[in-house]
Amino acid sequence: MTTYLDHLPVELLYMIFQFMSNCDVIWTFFDVSPYLNAVLDNYNWRTLNFKSILKMRFDFICNHLNIQRVISLTLSDDLKTPGQVELFFNRFNLRDFINLRSLTLLSITNEVIYSILSDLPKLKYLTSLITECRSSQPLLLGQILTQLKSLESLSVSHGDIFDHNVALPLRNLKVLYAGTCNFLELRRLQMIAPSLVSLTISLQANHQLQLLSNSDIWSSLERLNLTLNRETTTTFTEIQRLLFRFYNLTHLTLNIRGSADNLADGHRWETCSTIIHLRKFNFIIEFTDSFMDDNRTANEILKSFSTPFWRDIKKWYVAITTHNVYTISCFDDQLFIVPTTSSPLSTSSDNHWFYSKTKRIKIDKNISSINLNRFYNLERFDVFDENKLLSIDNINQFIHLRHLITHQAISNTILDSI
Incomplete structure (x- = not known):
């Protein structure tokens, strides 16, 4: 053939x-x-x-x-x-x-x-x-x-x-x-x-x-x-x-x-x-x-x-x-908890190395809005509910995302958009 x-x-x-x-x-x-x-x-x-x-x-x-x-x-x-x-x-x-x-x-x-x-x-x-x-x-x-x-x-x-x-x-x-x-x-x-x-x-x-x-x-x-x-x-x-x-x-x-x-x-x-x-x-x-x-x-x-x-x-x-x-x-990849975790103090002129290597993020339930655009290698994401998920601008930008964890039920509509 x-x-x-x-x-x-x-x-x-x-x-x-x-x-x-x-x-x-x-x-x-x-x-x-x-x-x-x-x-x-x-x-x-x-x-x-x-x-x-x-x-x-x-x-x-x-x-x-x-x-x-x-x-x-x-x-x-x-x-x-x-x-x-x-x-x-x-x-x-x-x-x-x-x-x-x-x-x-x-x-x-x-x-x-x-x-x-x-x-x-x-x-x-x-x-x-x-x-x-x-x-x-x-x-x-x-x-x-x-x-x-x-x-x-x-x-x-x-x-x-x-x-x-x-x-x-x-x-x-x-x-x-x-x-x-x-x-x-x-x-x-x-x-x-x-x-x-x-x-x-x-x-x-x-x-x-x-x-x-x-x-x-x-x-x-x-x-x-x-x-x-x-x-x-x-x-x-x-x-x-x-x-x-x-x-x-x-x-x-x-x-x-x-x-x-x-x-x-x-x-x-x-x-x-x-x-x-x-x-x-x-x-x-x-x-x-x-x-x-x-x-x-x-x-x-x-x-x-x-x-x-x-x-x-x-x-x-x-x-x-x-x-x-x-x-x-x-x-080494660490769990970055927003907002209680901050990028480490370093002698580098910028923190690009930190954002590129951080692959796991957990969002505190009391956070109303969040910008994660700099974490472009994100693989694991932990959010309290779908409202926190909706507050993230363009989650599809995280092309390496493999694990999504929520602590409440999430609608099919949200899942279809990911």
Whole structure:
């Protein structure tokens, strides 16, 4: 059967495909016409991500899958696709994906992954392995890791697998997301992965910083993403001592907790030699001593992060609340309650970053009129009744709106207009 799409040149179809996931491309265009089948046969659809996919589409794509072409594969056993990993490997043997370079397994358990572990060493081109454990137990990957000679990037949920199961150093491993590690796991990790250039890790206790600070093993690190347990506090001196070891750092992210007087001082941070040489610096500093509504303290902190070093040279802009200070690049979507919530104080010249990143808004029932035009990425909207909804000028402007919550019945007339 001939379709209008058969008259489009291959180059134009490829441009259309670039705006779709590979799974959607196969589902939409396969078996529509012989011409489109030929286009797909030569298309570079080597990356497949089955996360959140409908079962019908999953089955369709599996029935038409050329496994030797796949270089990146993502499977998930989360609530939207339970049992997907086991179902997939009931159809295929992992060892047959001979060109696979990246494997991502999300929300899995030991029971599920155990059946495919023996096939991992047979993937001679595998350079990236990402696992996300659904249970509180670590995945038993330790012994198999030493057989993955080409592995360059590894992501795990827990550091337990590094405690005693890995015998030989993983010298090709350059990028590691180590999950949460205790002291013994961290010490073991330093011996197992001596050649890291990028590390993302969450530490459980303050004394682990000393272990990092007293070793030159990871002096080649270029990227560090460090989180300290919420029960753990630290000081600027401890962080500075740690950073002194990592003189090759270009990207740093810190999620730490401590005294506002000690850590929320921009003048102090800009004296650290490692910070001076960074290209990118993100941080969230939680205060152990909230200063509540003390505007003087907040303004003093903002002033310390408003020097030419922060604003003009590095262009690292900072925002502050009563309980934390953070670079605006770390701003996480918060619930914006109108009118009790206001945009944070920041060193940025405007608040565009705040309005663009705020995705959830709740309207107080006592508000009579409201202008939300600046929140153009709104995804979740909570209003008391339909009158509040009617008071909003052009709600259809929120093209990303997915969730509408009302606390009273809403008429069909209102719904039809949305």
